[in-house]
Amino acid sequence: MQRPQINNNGSSAEELIGNYREINRRAVDLIEALYNAYPHGRDYQTLDNDKYVIAREEHNYQVEQVVRIREWSKEMHRSLYKQMKE
Numbered sequence: 001m002q003r004p005q006i007n008n009n010g011s012s013a014e015e016l017i018g019n020y021r022e023i024n025r026r027a028v029d030l031i032e033a034l035y036n037a038y039p040h041g042r043d044y045q046t047l048d049n050d051k052y053v054i055a056r057e058e059h060n061y062q063v064e065q066v067v068r069i070r071e072w073s074k075e076m077h078r079s080l081y082k083q084m085k086e
Contacts, residue, residue: 001072003079013084020077027070034063 006013039059044052 001075003076006080006083013080017077017080017084020073020080023073024070024077027066027073030066031063031070034059034066 004010004016006016037059039052039055041052044055
């Protein structure tokens with residue numbers, strides 16, 4: 001993972017950290033929304049049996065993608081915060 005290097009000619013540490021903090025906050029909100037929208041069997045009962053399974057797998061994949069983004073943003077935040085302490 002390539003992390004930015006805080007320097008005098010670039011964005012401020014506060015701006016960079018704030019950006020990644022905001023990504024993390026929005027990812028948490030999106031994960032919550034995705035959990036609220038988790039497929040329920042009753043919404044697939046008139047379809048073939050495998051459609052509900054497919055819907056759950058697709059939904060879980062989307063949740064995993066957002067979790068990855070959240071972890072990435074947290075790592076970027078940690079890296080920048082560590083640079084500030086050096």
